[in-house]
Amino acid sequence: MSTERIRGLTLIRPWAWAIACAGKDVENRTWEPPRAMVGGWLAIHAGKKWDQDAADSIADTFGVQVPSEREQPSGVIIAVARLAGVVRDSESPWFGGPVGWTLAQVVQLPTPVACRGAQGLWTLPESVLERVHAGWAAARGPVHELPLPGCWRRHQRVRPVSLPPLAHLGGGLGRAPRALRHAQPEHREWHPG
Template sequence: MTRTEIRGLTLRHPWAWAFQTAGKDVENRTWHPSRQGGSVGMFLALHGGSDKINSDYANEIMDALVWMEWQGCNLPSIHPNSLSAVVHSGIIAVAQLVDVRRDSPSPWAAQNQYHWCLKVTPLPEAVPHRGAQGLWTLEPEALARVRELYQAVSA
């Protein structure tokens, strides 16, 4: 991975946490990664979006956590007024895009979406970075730190 390009992908909460902690292996998107220069085999820096949570967003996060429980995910005990356990801003994992399909058997796959099937490696700490829509380029300092952390946990 040392010389391989890594593109950023920002996720809403709690989906970034689900990749990092709950075994999520599919990212659902309405668009194919090739639309923005992506391809199977590429690496993604999974980025948790802003940690600014209003009450509507908090309700959305809680609804997603209830859905995860129904799917059999082992979740921490989370109180609606304390979502810090599942809200992590910054780059929290590196994932290799191993397949893109419309019919993934994963319980994380949503209907009528492209299923980006990922092999995820959580990072031991979040790397600060501003997110963006679509696939984006990491700042050099953040890229160096992501590579360093990834190599440490992959060794």
């Protein structure tokens, strides 16, 4: 993980949890990141706000138990992910557009790192960056290998269900993630990374 290129990205909960624990491989935005960030690292920050409708939809769509608002830490960095690319369309069930930041090599930190978040991409304070690096080194693997409560397990298989599109999902961008728009419950199964 490059210290020069890691930037913080604050997300409304439970979207940060979905990246760290539920295999969310696309972060939906209205804007593209700076080109120099592609291939770099993002510190996934769980903001203070909570979206219960999103939690309910994630649970219904992906068949996972989303920890409650009380169970999810806020105001902390919970994971690190590599920004693998930028897309305007994707087959990922998490894509809702208009711009998708594809995420790879997600590592949940064993201990969340307290930090004030911000809008857009932001620079981590040096002391926070040091604790994030220490957590990343301690984890030494992707989130699905960590025995942490409330997280996704690689062997679980779920089937998306049909739900009506909800305009408030996808980070408030007016479009629901692809899984909520196009889920076909008959034979489709979603498998995390």
